[in-house]
Structure formats: structure tokens, C-alpha cells
Amino acid sequence: MAPFWKNASVATILGExxxxxxxxxxxxxxxxxxxxxxxxxxxAEEDAASGEELLARLLEAGRELAASRPGVGAVAGAVGRLLAAANRQAQLEPEHLRQLVREEAQALTEGRRRAGASIAIQLQERLKDAVVLTHSASATVREALQHTPPARVICTVSSPRDEGRAFSEELREAGLEVELVEDEDAPKQLEWASLFLIGADTIFRDGTLCNKAGTRRLAEAAAEHHVPTIVACEVIKLAPADPPAEGECELTPVDLLDCIVTEEGTHPANEIRALVDRTPFLREGYALLKR
Known part of the structure; x- marks a missing residue:
């Protein structure tokens, strides 16, 4: 069985x-x-002599893809879920395994849409008449805010990429009342905010959050002002692992988070491990990515 990098087409797709x-x-x-x-x-569409060969190619490629953005749990989660589904059916003929991969990819896309809608519905009572501070540019947060426009949204510029500028404009165009503030001024906004709502790059099994730089400082300020910090996060972004060493990404400890809202429900941040442990594709997918 030839390694995937000896297939020029596969190597090109993966490298790009x-x-x-x-x-x-x-x-x-x-x-x-x-x-x-x-x-x-x-x-998966490239020729393979057997299902086992195709699976081996997918596993190697999946590990490369997940390693390309180690701090982004959605990549590892989605890749791991697809690999776990393929691994369970490795005995299939290549064309049948390809069809399974196509169907799982479609299910992931549809699941993402449903997840965002479910999270938005769960947040609607908290957002009614609220003054919401948010940081960075979470698509999940945007969907929730547009579903239930609060009284006002305060967006940070979110340097150094300044993605908060475009995010705030998107919300304005959707008809929301929005204020854009510099990052250094954001903690002061918590004097009158009623909610600090953020997305997530990754949430680890113990509830620790990896997210945009500056999140921890704002969560600390929110705690000082008795403003709840709520994370909107799809299950695919949960990681059945311990958080990395400080410095690899900015970590916000679980004791600064009030709750995590997923498509599977709202969970106290310090109890998220129960959801991680009862989600088989997370455990199976991450195990395959580590081999």
C-alpha cells in the first residue's frame, strides 16, 4: 500500500x-x-485498492489537517468524527466507503446548521432586553444575536486582526443596536453590560476555554462586576483532553465561566465533562488522530 504522499493528486489536495x-x-x-x-x-475520491487502503489514506490526511490548526477544536472534532465513522466501516469496498464519507460530510454540514439554530433558541431568554458584550467574531454568537436582538450589543475591535469591526457592521446591517469599542476600553463596558457572550475555539474536558486573546481578561472583569460569562459552543468544538500548557493558546479557566450552551443543552461549565464523555465520536475521533 503506497503512502498517501506518493499519490501526487492526494498530496496536492492535502498540501493546498x-x-x-x-x-x-x-x-x-x-x-x-x-x-x-x-x-x-x-x-476519498482518489483510487484505492481496498477499503483498508482508503481508510489509511484518510487517517494520515486527517491527522495532517487537524495538526494544521491545533488550537481550533472544530477542525479536530469534524475530522475526527468523519474518521471515526469510516474506521467503523473499513471492511467496505472503496466505493461504499467513499459514499459513507460523503454522507458523513453532509451530515456534519447539516448538523452545524441545526446546532447554531438550537443554541440561538436556548439563548433567547437571556438575550431579551440584555446589554451584551462580545469579543472576536463568533458565527454562533452572531446567529444567536440575530435570532433574538438584545437591547444593545457592545463589540470589541478584537486586535490584532480587528475582526470585531466587520462583525459589528454585520450586526448593524441586520438591524441591531451596536457599539464598537477599543479592546482596552472593553472591561469598563461591563459596568452596565448584563451578559458577556463569547464563542469558543476549543473547550477542553475540564471546562477550560481556548479562545481569542483577551477573552480571559474580559472574563475576569465580568466576574468582578458579577456579569455572567456564557460560551456558545457546538459539541464538535469540545475536546476529550486536558488543556495544553500555558502559552500554546490563551486559556480561560472554568471558574470564570458560568455556563456553556451547546446544541445538546445548557451546562454548568464545570460539568461539561459529562457531555464530552457521553459523545462517542469525540473520544473515538481524537483517539484516531493521536495514533
Whole structure:
């Protein structure tokens, strides 16, 4: 069985997508996850002598894709889910395994849409008449805010990429009352905010959050002002692992988070491990990515 890099077409697809993910700075985790899964679907279409050969190719490619953005849980989660589904059916003929990969990729896309809608519905009571501070540019947060426009949204500029500027404009165009503030002025806004709502790059099994730099400082300020910090996060962004060492990404400890809202319900942040442990594809997918 030839290693995947000896197949020029597979190597090209994978190399281009890994580079795209590494360079992506204006897209969120959901977009990156979709692009990673699309690459696996393309790679699955290449000739393979057996289902086992095709699975081996997908596993190697999936590990490369997940490693391209180690701090973005959505990539590892989506890739891991697809690999776990394929691994369970490795005995299939190549064309049947390809069809399974296509169907799982479609299910991931549809699941992402349903997840965002479910999270938005769960947040609607908290958002009614609220003054909401948010940081960075979470697509999940945007969907919730547009579903239930609060009294006012305060967006941070979110340097150094300044994605908060475009995010605030999107909300204004949707008819929301929005104020854009510099990052250094954001903690002061918590004197009159009623909610600090953020997305997530990754949430680890113990509830620790990895997110945009500056999140921890704002969560600390929110705690000082007795403003709840709520994380809107799809299950695919949960990681059945311990958080990395400080410095690899900015970590916000679980004791600064009030709750985590997923498509599976609202969970106290310090109890998220129960959801992680009862979600088989997370455990199976991450195990395959580590081998």
C-alpha cells in the first residue's frame, strides 16, 4: 500500500488545504472545519485498492489537517468524527466507503446548521432586553444575536486582526443596536453590560476555554462586576483532553465561566465533562488522530 504522499493528486489536495488552513486568519472554526472535511471528501475520491487502503489514506490526511490548526477544536472534532465513522466501516469496498464519507460530510454540514439554530433558541431568554458584550467574531454568537436582538450589543475591535469591526457592521446591517469599542476600553463596558457572550475555539474536558486573546481578561472583569460569562459552543468544538500548557493558546479557566450552551443543552461549565464523555465520536475521533 503506497503512502498517501506518493499519490501526487492526494498530496496536492492535502498540501493546498493544509496551507490554506494555516494561513486562515479571517475565518472561524466552523469554516475551517468545513474546508478540512471537504478535503477529506476529495481525497476519498482518489483510487484505492481496498477499503483498508482508503481508510489509511484518510487517517494520515486527517491527522495532517487537524495538526494544521491545533488550537481550533472544530477542525479536530469534524475530522475526527468523519474518521471515526469510516474506521467503523473499513471492511467496505472503496466505493461504499467513499459514499459513507460523503454522507458523513453532509451530515456534519447539516448538523452545524441545526446546532447554531438550537443554541440561538436556548439563548433567547437571556438575550431579551440584555446589554451584551462580545469579543472576536463568533458565527454562533452572531446567529444567536440575530435570532433574538438584545437591547444593545457592545463589540470589541478584537486586535490584532480587528475582526470585531466587520462583525459589528454585520450586526448593524441586520438591524441591531451596536457599539464598537477599543479592546482596552472593553472591561469598563461591563459596568452596565448584563451578559458577556463569547464563542469558543476549543473547550477542553475540564471546562477550560481556548479562545481569542483577551477573552480571559474580559472574563475576569465580568466576574468582578458579577456579569455572567456564557460560551456558545457546538459539541464538535469540545475536546476529550486536558488543556495544553500555558502559552500554546490563551486559556480561560472554568471558574470564570458560568455556563456553556451547546446544541445538546445548557451546562454548568464545570460539568461539561459529562457531555464530552457521553459523545462517542469525540473520544473515538481524537483517539484516531493521536495514533
Amino acid at each position: 488545504r493544509v496551507e490554506e488552513l494555516r494561513r486562515a486568519r479571517n475565518h472561524g472554526g466552523s469554516w475551517m472545519a468545513r474546508r478540512a472535511v471537504e478535503a477529506l471528501v476529495e481525497i
